[in-house]
Amino acid sequence: MAVQNIFDTDLKYLKGVGPQRAIILADELGLKTFGDLIYYFPYRYIDRTRFYSINTINEDLGLIQLKGRITKTELVGEGRSQRFVAWFADDTGAIPLVWFKGIKWIKERFMINAEYVVFGKPTEFNHQLNIVHPEVEEMSKYQAKPEFALQPLYNTSEKMKNKMVTTKTIHQLQINLHEVIKNATILETLPRQLLEKLNMPNLKTSLQDIHLPKNQHDLQRAQLRLKFEELFYIQLKLLRLKGIRSRANGGHRFEVVGQCFNNFYNNHLPFSLTNAQKRVLREIRQDTNTGLQMNRLLQGDVGSGKTLVALMSMLLALDNGYQACIMAPTEILAQQHYKSFCDMLAPMGIDVGLLTGSTKQSTRTQLLADLASGQLKILVGTHALIEDRVVFSSLGLVVIDEQHRFGVAQRAKLWSKNQIPPHVLVMTATPIPRTLAMTLYGDLDVSVIDELPPGRKPIRTMHYNDSRRLTMFGFLREQLKLGRQVYIVYPLISEPEASDLKYLEDGVESITRAFPEYAISVVHGRMKPSEKEQSMSFFSKGISQIMIATTVIEVGVNVPNASVMVIENAERFGLSQLHQLRGRVGRGADQSYCILMTGDRLTTEGRKRIQTMVETNDGFEIAEADLKLRGPGDIEGTQQSGVAIDLKIADLGKDNQILMLARNEASLILESDPNLKQPEHVILDSEIKRRWKYEFDWGQIS
Numbered sequence: 001m002a003v004q005n006i007f008d009t010d011l012k013y014l015k016g017v018g019p020q021r022a023i024i025l026a027d028e029l030g031l032k033t034f035g036d037l038i039y040y041f042p043y044r045y046i047d048r049t050r051f052y053s054i055n056t057i058n059e060d061l062g063l064i065q066l067k068g069r070i071t072k073t074e075l076v077g078e079g080r081s082q083r084f085v086a087w088f089a090d091d092t093g094a095i096p097l098v099w100f101k102g103i104k105w106i107k108e109r110f111m112i113n114a115e116y117v118v119f120g121k122p123t124e125f126n127h128q129l130n131i132v133h134p135e136v137e138e139m140s141k142y143q144a145k146p147e148f149a150l151q152p153l154y155n156t157s158e159k160m161k162n163k164m165v166t167t168k169t170i171h172q173l174q175i176n177l178h179e180v181i182k183n184a185t186i187l188e189t190l191p192r193q194l195l196e197k198l199n200m201p202n203l204k205t206s207l208q209d210i211h212l213p214k215n216q217h218d219l220q221r222a223q224l225r226l227k228f229e230e231l232f233y234i235q236l237k238l239l240r241l242k243g244i245r246s247r248a249n250g251g252h253r254f255e256v257v258g259q260c261f262n263n264f265y266n267n268h269l270p271f272s273l274t275n276a277q278k279r280v281l282r283e284i285r286q287d288t289n290t291g292l293q294m295n296r297l298l299q300g301d302v303g304s305g306k307t308l309v310a311l312m313s314m315l316l317a318l319d320n321g322y323q324a325c326i327m328a329p330t331e332i333l334a335q336q337h338y339k340s341f342c343d344m345l346a347p348m349g350i351d352v353g354l355l356t357g358s359t360k361q362s363t364r365t366q367l368l369a370d371l372a373s374g375q376l377k378i379l380v381g382t383h384a385l386i387e388d389r390v391v392f393s394s395l396g397l398v399v400i401d402e403q404h405r406f407g408v409a410q411r412a413k414l415w416s417k418n419q420i421p422p423h424v425l426v427m428t429a430t431p432i433p434r435t436l437a438m439t440l441y442g443d444l445d446v447s448v449i450d451e452l453p454p455g456r457k458p459i460r461t462m463h464y465n466d467s468r469r470l471t472m473f474g475f476l477r478e479q480l481k482l483g484r485q486v487y488i489v490y491p492l493i494s495e496p497e498a499s500d501l502k503y504l505e506d507g508v509e510s511i512t513r514a515f516p517e518y519a520i521s522v523v524h525g526r527m528k529p530s531e532k533e534q535s536m537s538f539f540s541k542g543i544s545q546i547m548i549a550t551t552v553i554e555v556g557v558n559v560p561n562a563s564v565m566v567i568e569n570a571e572r573f574g575l576s577q578l579h580q581l582r583g584r585v586g587r588g589a590d591q592s593y594c595i596l597m598t599g600d601r602l603t604t605e606g607r608k609r610i611q612t613m614v615e616t617n618d619g620f621e622i623a624e625a626d627l628k629l630r631g632p633g634d635i636e637g638t639q640q641s642g643v644a645i646d647l648k649i650a651d652l653g654k655d656n657q658i659l660m661l662a663r664n665e666a667s668l669i670l671e672s673d674p675n676l677k678q679p680e681h682v683i684l685d686s687e688i689k690r691r692w693k694y695e696f697d698w699g700q701i702s
């Protein structure tokens, strides 16, 4: 077998695998080769040399190890609910160990007052901690075992556990695998000079130490190297892309600030810009006047006024003889942009077009003709803008609102519409943490609006249990009497099977009963677009006072008179989503409120999320907290982003410093060798190609 192919070897040839297990590992974890297995890293390590005292443990610790004696055993309960309980004590306290299964066997096993090591996960039951089905081992046996001090834990699925493939099995397979590759040559994947400079271990050592660490020190070095490598290649790819693009793509030069922009700024702007808006506009003006294509990400909290920045950038394009378009992720949002653009631009005599999936054929034909002739300068729309038949005469600027719903390929398609690619301004719906932005959009320049327009009263957020529902109703009544409007958001439309989640249909019924004197609008995802739109417009015109909805109203809806947002089963939503929903109120002059309704029992994580919402209104802070609590995979939008951030080991919530190091090293290398042609960098080029197998058209993709 050729040395470099050892990682390609089929897993079924590994001792301990065989055809049956090979199928399970492939189906459940996607592991097919030696290489797949060795890159299947532990999610945690248990320090088997460490013992906790009983009086210091709690539910949040996960698996822990205790040392002590069994003082008493008893059988509790009858029949199916019968369980075996062993009272386990150390110098600091006692805790029950509980078995529901295997009682017959276990009850003969223990000697009272002999010393044991107990390994398991404390959980709370009836306000008392216990450990269910722990591993229990005599002290003398524990000491004699040549166990690894740091025991790795691997994720496994329910199906695997049923087939007896557990974290221990995978641990054993890793041991077997290391026997095989011990004497093989493993090709290094980072330049030697870089490893020396950063004093990091080589790949082979790192892969060994990540699975079978001899001590904390070796483990940490291995983790650092593997995390660094993972983040480094992403940064190298993105920065290289950015470099190539800026060298290859010319851009339209917006040389003048002319009539459109100035007229709007001086005569039609209904308020003065915030300093942050001014700064971002300056950045955009500089970018668009370099002769290179702008690729800029605009981040700003809900309500920070990103749309206005977009509009004014589009006027800049017009001033220089170009067309501009803005693309929104939903029909509703596109319509809203269209309306506000028309309101602002009509006094200046500038036409705006709207193109969505439901634009009528006759309107569409005229619109497309006006675009192609260059008569229509500003177009608002949805995905429909990407279609091939949409042809501009001279597209100078593309604004993409609520970016994370558009993939890379879709972005690329828009600018292939022109010989010279248009400038691109990407706006996020909610702030994203720096580490995530750098990983998802590391090839873009970033602008931040970190200031809200003046005079906004911070929204007050309150948390109510279901038992305080009547209090909540009372509060709504007060607000409605003041002439305000309220939103009530449900996680589901219909009654769910086997769960006590609140659902919209039930809400409509009970709210109608409780507030007979008010009109109610309903909006959810199963309605036709036209029905949805009518319902929305009733609410925004004030014909209805209560809006009952699912999260379809999340993005962009703007009704300044609405002062209360009630979110049912708030514990079910992610932080960014809660923040986005909350941002629907607080848009007018009145004090606004967000009421988070939850069940009485919350998980630790759920409680933290609700608490974060109550404590802060700062979208950036909330995004950071979300990333830390849930990890990037779960954060709203990242799955659809089209950018794979399937990280095997690095954690964007925690590995901030490693990310900065990786970006810095990548950019130093590219500065000295932009095309990665130097002999010591050839390895970098081939690794990028190996990791991102699909062909890049470096010039086009952004």
Ligand code: ADP
Residues within 6 Å of the ligand: 271, 272, 273, 274, 277, 300, 301, 302, 303, 304, 305, 306, 307, 308, 453, 454, 558
């Ligand atoms: P988002 O950043 O969430 O897209 P919008 O652009 O929708 O925010 O702006 C929210 C509201 O704030 C809009 O009603 C807009 O007209 C208003 N607004 C924007 N900029 C300013 C400003 N400088 N002063 C006062 N109000 C502003």
Ligand code: MG
Residues within 6 Å of the ligand: 306, 307, 401, 556
């Ligand atoms: Mg917006």
